Amino acid sequence: MGKYGFGPLAEVSVEGTERVLFDEATVQKRVKELGAQLSQDYAGREPVLIGILRGVVVFMADLMRAMNLPLQVEFMEITHYGEEREKSIDVIRDVTTELKGRHVLIVEDIVDTGLTLRYLLEHLQAKGPVSVRVCTMLDKSVRRMADVRVDYVGFEVPDEFVIGYGLDYGGRYRNLPYIGVLQPAEPKAVPQR
Numbered sequence: 001m002g003k004y005g006f007g008p009l010a011e012v013s014v015e016g017t018e019r020v021l022f023d024e025a026t027v028q029k030r031v032k033e034l035g036a037q038l039s040q041d042y043a044g045r046e047p048v049l050i051g052i053l054r055g056v057v058v059f060m061a062d063l064m065r066a067m068n069l070p071l072q073v074e075f076m077e078i079t080h081y082g083e084e085r086e087k088s089i090d091v092i093r094d095v096t097t098e099l100k101g102r103h104v105l106i107v108e109d110i111v112d113t114g115l116t117l118r119y120l121l122e123h124l125q126a127k128g129p130v131s132v133r134v135c136t137m138l139d140k141s142v143r144r145m146a147d148v149r150v151d152y153v154g155f156e157v158p159d160e161f162v163i164g165y166g167l168d169y170g171g172r173y174r175n176l177p178y179i180g181v182l183q184p185a186e187p188k189a190v191p192q193r
Contacts, residue, residue: 018183035066047103053077055109058166059137100128108136114146
């Protein structure tokens with residue numbers, strides 16, 4: 001047992017995984033299915049996959065290996081300030097590939113409120129691509145605050161704090177091969193993601 005995180009998260013003690021939502025075999029099977037669907041939908045188009053750092057790294061690596069077509073890979077890193085609807089988003093690392101006339105696929109680890117995704121869609125559409133679609137491993141649509149379309153979804157998840165397969169809590173648990181729910185060691189509320 002230990003305390004992890006920063007700010008308000010530092011005061012929540014955690015044990016690890018409360019329960020597994022999707023085991024490793026289920027995750028890998030779904031990634032292969034998404035890769036096959038994307039290969040079919042983007043046949044002959046050489047899409048630019050744009051992963052949103054950092055949680056997406058594990059999913060992105062597996063997804064692009066499951067896609068059977070030429071593609072390009074980019075990453076973006078963003079930061080948030082403020083509370084939910086009022087938050088401001090800054091781009092720390094932007095794409096360097098010319099997107100004008102290209103087919104873009106935003107790859108996310110999880111979409112919940114949709115506020116970050118709405119910003120990313122506007123930011124990338126301003127660069128003149130032919131299309132911008134979204135693929136996420138996890139969709140927590142119950143928390144949606146922005147009207148955004150997610151085109152490809154690995155799994156729908158409940159309104160709980162999920163970890164593993166790239167998702168972290170205080171920098172830990174990203175390397176778990178499955179997706180689980182964070183186990184609080186104390187009866188304090190675990191923050192939402």
